Amino acid sequence: DAGVIQSPRHEVTEMGQEVTLRCKLISGHNSLFWYRQTMMRGLELLIYFNNNVPIDDSGMPEDRFSAKMPNASFSTLKIQPSEPRDSAVYFCASSFPAEGVYEQYFGPGTRLTVT
Amino acid sequence: DQQVKQNSPSLSVQEGRISILNCDYTNSMFDYFLWYKKYPAEGPTFLISISSIKDKNEDGRFTVFLNKSAKHLSLHIVPSQPGDSAVYFCAASRDINKFYFGSGTKLNVKP
DSSP: OOOOEEEOSEEEEOTTOOEEEEEEOOTTOOEEEEEEEETTTEEEEEEEEETTEEEEOTTOOSTTEEEEEEETTEEEEEESSOOGGGOEEEEEEEEOOBTTBOOOEEOOOEEEEEO | OOSEEOOOSEEEEETTSOEEEEEEEOOTTOOEEEEEEEOTTSOOEEEEEEETTOSEEEETTEEEEEETTTTEEEEEESSOOGGGOEEEEEEEESSSSOEEEOOOEEEEEEO
């Protein structure tokens, strides 16, 4: 299995532009998580889905952020409009949570720079 | 307010010696804890876990200790190797999905 796949790996955009980050889950996993890593706040959970349904989006910073899971294997995180403070590394992770099995498998991340 | 804290942003250890990474949490409802390791330009990878019914879990050179009364866990790496140089995150959860991560500790193992 190729693991969790994220694209693009790097994104540089100007303030005000729309940014779409993409994630492909590991086959068979049914939970999907979006995280953001910054120097100030470390690794923070933005939103997670279970069986394609958003369960907890309390970490989404504001309405400029939205996430979708159109099918069981794919998700997008959209920022519109983007701002310089959105610059960070965005990770998605997937898992198949079960009793005694909690590990999440992370993708390589997308480094976003908003100028 | 961060519920999981790693108060040491960095740690430097000589090869062959023990590395001890610490993590504190505030929520007594947390019942499952994980450690992740992260190399530059890669995503975090799972290292070891422990549930609240245990106070120790060992996997090769890696041992995690949990002190529930102190709300503290630690990761011991013995012996440390240069390849262990990475950022280590601890994470805690009270359900099987929503994990709270610490800010990470950068470990440098010197040859």
